[in-house]
Amino acid sequence: MDLSSRQKEIxxxxxxxxxxxSEQIAEKLSLTRAALRTDxxxxxxxxxxxxxPKVGYFYSGKSILSSIGSYMKNLNVEEVKSLPIxxxxxxxxYDAIVTLFLEDVGTVFVQNQEKNLSGIISRKDxxxxxxxxxxxxxxxxxxxxxxxxxxxxxxxxxxxxxxxxKIINHEVDSLPVVEKKINDxxxxxxxxxxxxxxxxxxxxxxxxxxx
Amino acid sequence: MDLSSRQKEIxxxxxxxxxxxSEQIAEKLSLTRAALRTDxxxxxxxxxxxxxPKVGYFYSGKSILSSIGSYMKNLNVEEVKSLPIxxxxxxxxYDAIVTLFLEDVGTVFVQNQEKNLSGIISRKDxxxxxxxxxxxxxxxxxxxxxxxxxxxxxxxxxxxxxxxxKIINHEVDSLPVVEKKINDxxxxxxxxxxxxxxxxxxxxxxxxxxx
Numbered sequence: 004m005d006l007s008s009r010q011k012e013i014x015x016x017x018x019x020x021x022x023x024x025s026e027q028i029a030e031k032l033s034l035t036r037a038a039l040r041t042d043x044x045x046x047x048x049x050x051x052x053x054x055x056p057k058v059g060y061f062y063s064g065k066s067i068l069s070s071i072g073s074y075m076k077n078l079n080v081e082e083v084k085s086l087p088i089x090x091x092x093x094x095x096x097y098d099a100i101v102t103l104f105l106e107d108v109g110t111v112f113v114q115n116q117e118k119n120l121s122g123i124i125s126r127k128d129x130x131x132x133x134x135x136x137x138x139x140x141x142x143x144x145x146x147x148x149x150x151x152x153x154x155x156x157x158x159x160x161x162x163x164x165x166x167x168x169k170i171i172n173h174e175v176d177s178l179p180v181v182e183k184k185i186n187d188x189x190x191x192x193x194x195x196x197x198x199x200x201x202x203x204x205x206x207x208x209x210x211x212x213x214x
Numbered sequence: 215m216d217l218s219s220r221q222k223e224i225x226x227x228x229x230x231x232x233x234x235x236s237e238q239i240a241e242k243l244s245l246t247r248a249a250l251r252t253d254x255x256x257x258x259x260x261x262x263x264x265x266x267p268k269v270g271y272f273y274s275g276k277s278i279l280s281s282i283g284s285y286m287k288n289l290n291v292e293e294v295k296s297l298p299i300x301x302x303x304x305x306x307x308y309d310a311i312v313t314l315f316l317e318d319v320g321t322v323f324v325q326n327q328e329k330n331l332s333g334i335i336s337r338k339d340x341x342x343x344x345x346x347x348x349x350x351x352x353x354x355x356x357x358x359x360x361x362x363x364x365x366x367x368x369x370x371x372x373x374x375x376x377x378x379x380k381i382i383n384h385e386v387d388s389l390p391v392v393e394k395k396i397n398d399x400x401x402x403x404x405x406x407x408x409x410x411x412x413x414x415x416x417x418x419x420x421x422x423x424x425x
Contacts, residue, residue: 041256044255127320130314134308208375211283
């Protein structure tokens with residue numbers, strides 16, 4: 004967003020002499036208040052200036068940050084999710100590690116026989132097991148995975164911001180994107196329909212920056 | 215940035231009937247053109263609408279994206295870098311893995327005797343070695359690390375956007391933040407002064423969203 008030179012001048016003026024009234028700004032610029040109205044409305048609107056009634060204008064400078072915030076809050080997980088890599092509870096730890104390398108991912112999701120999300124395994128979980136004295140060629144992933152209800156996940160209609168908050172708060176690298184489903188036996192389950200990772204977030208930012 | 219209900223109405227109108235002139239918008243809203251001037255100026259200014267002389271207004275919707283891009287390009291790595299975890303070339307693979315768990319990081323940087331950046335090891339590198347038949351208690355990290363000049367790194371005065379691009383292009387989880395230095399023997403080296411990871415980027419976004 005490009006500001007006009009007059010708008011930039013107004014910002015500098017407010018930064019130096021805040022609070023400052025529109026009359027004072029108009030006088031300094033030798034303009035009428037009416038001529039300034041649109042510029043002041045724009046600067047207040049986009050949040051660079053803060054207007055307090057009967058006091059005047061303050062410099063806030065928050066606008067760009069808050070637009071990033073609202074952009075992230077309006078972007079649905081659905082629009083940016085990537086393909087999930089899924090193994091079964093019976094898959095051996097060794098085979099799951101091979102899958103992780105072949106698919107070039109950092110986290111593997113696990114589903115049970117009803118095809119519901121039942122676990123998640125990170126590179127660190129695998130590494131911990133691999134340096135121990137375990138027969139990883141025979142051990143099923145069900146023995147080492149993080150299980151429900153300890154799995155952090157998101158629904159497709161949550162925002163990228165919600166996903167980022169969960170990733171940071173739960174200290175994980177990625178989240179399964181899920182949808183609720185009713186199984187044959189009337190139990191509720193979560194179907195894995197995608198993945199949101201720190202990589203997704205970084206890619207979104209790179210894509211935005213390129214545009 | 216919150217748009218007024220009239221501004222939102224104008225946006226919807228332009229989306230449906232673009233290009234549309236200010237006369238047509240004024241007529242639909244039963245307002246004078248003068249009453250619309252500030253709203254149209256704001257919407258054009260922040261880039262949601264595009265105005266073409268003698269044609270009318272178009273919907274662009276680009277503004278927020280471009281402010282995110284410029285924010286990321288103006289934020290220096292210096293301001294957001296975190297502490298690097300560093301081991302020596304002689305450190306054993308086992309000890310480096312223990313450090314990775316103790317420090318709760320995903321990547322370990324390696325420095326040589328001159329205290330210059332000489333290597334980097336990811337969780338995947340460790341995992342690959344751990345599942346092979348290696349004596350990781352005796353093997354030094356120098357045997358498995360990615361070496362210069364194959365290490366992606368950033369300088370402190372590069373932007374967070376530059377860092378994100380390198381992370382995606384080199385398919386890594388984190389970058390050492392370095393500064394050039396001249397060693398005693400007049401060789402140039404890179405001193406490790408920080409770390410930028412996908413976690414850093416995700417944290418920055420969460421922080422922005424909270425504000």
